[in-house]
Amino acid sequence: MREAGKITGEALAYAHGLVREGISTKYLDERLRAFFEKHGAKPSFLGYGGFPGCACISVNEEVIHGIPSEDKILLEGDLVKIDVGAYYRGYHGDSARTFPVGSVSEEAQRLMAVTKQSFYDGVQFAMAGNRIGDIGSAVEKCVKDAGFSVVRNYVGHGIGQALHEDPEVPNFGTAGRGVRLYPGMTIAIEPMVNAGGHSVRVLQDDWTVVTVDGSLSAHYENTVAITEHGAEILTDVGDG
Numbered sequence: 001m002r003e004a005g006k007i008t009g010e011a012l013a014y015a016h017g018l019v020r021e022g023i024s025t026k027y028l029d030e031r032l033r034a035f036f037e038k039h040g041a042k043p044s045f046l047g048y049g050g051f052p053g054c055a056c057i058s059v060n061e062e063v064i065h066g067i068p069s070e071d072k073i074l075l076e077g078d079l080v081k082i083d084v085g086a087y088y089r090g091y092h093g094d095s096a097r098t099f100p101v102g103s104v105s106e107e108a109q110r111l112m113a114v115t116k117q118s119f120y121d122g123v124q125f126a127m128a129g130n131r132i133g134d135i136g137s138a139v140e141k142c143v144k145d146a147g148f149s150v151v152r153n154y155v156g157h158g159i160g161q162a163l164h165e166d167p168e169v170p171n172f173g174t175a176g177r178g179v180r181l182y183p184g185m186t187i188a189i190e191p192m193v194n195a196g197g198h199s200v201r202v203l204q205d206d207w208t209v210v211t212v213d214g215s216l217s218a219h220y221e222n223t224v225a226i227t228e229h230g231a232e233i234l235t236d237v238g239d240g
């Protein structure tokens with residue numbers, strides 16, 4: 001899991017370095033595909049449920065599951081969310097970041113900062129003996145206090161030999177409730193935060209999830225391992 005996580009984190013750091021105005025999301029996807037190949041890993045998302053890309057790349061009001069496209073060109077001021085997973089020696093990593101294209105609005109900057117902070121508020125509670133609801137309630141509180149909303153229709157998840165395993169890891173909940181955490185569990189904590197309302201819908205491509213009100217959305221995800229003493233973040237390579 002550490003090795004798969006490391007490749008996943010490095011893939012995102014690599015993608016971060018490529019983000020700039022004028023490139024297509026398909027270009028990012030192709031570069032990521034080459035990156036995985038070079039590192040002997042398989043892209044976890046390619047073909048998952050029929051998904052056609054190597055990464056999910058979602059822009060602005062797109063929340064998650066954006067399909068990489070030649071026609072989707074990044075523009076100055078956009079927020080681009082890149083979500084990738086590496087499958088390596090039988091295990092998956094899963095991580096997402098939100099990157100600005102050039103300079104972005106103050107609201108977009110605050111949305112990115114709050115989304116990242118909400119992950120860290122939640123991960124504090126990801127330790128043996130705590131419960132899933134402890135994580136979700138901390139994430140939700142951070143987001144609500146900032147005046148933003150947490151997406152409720154999509155949640156984090158267990159991860160290991162399969163990309164998505166039990167338990168679900170919602171970004172909302174009640175402290176003290178839900179599945180108990182034990183050492184050795186590996187989960188993906190992934191706040192999806194909207195600047196406006198929490199409602200989302202799926203576009204006609206059957207994949208892309210967008211905010212109903214058209215507001216901006218941000219995503220921040222890491223795969224973490226539960227230990228007695230807290231969470232070990234497996235996909236963080238110190239970039240964004």
Ligand code: MG
Binds near residue numbers: 096
């Ligand atoms: Mg992901």
Ligand code: MG
Binds near residue numbers: 094095221
């Ligand atoms: Mg995930």
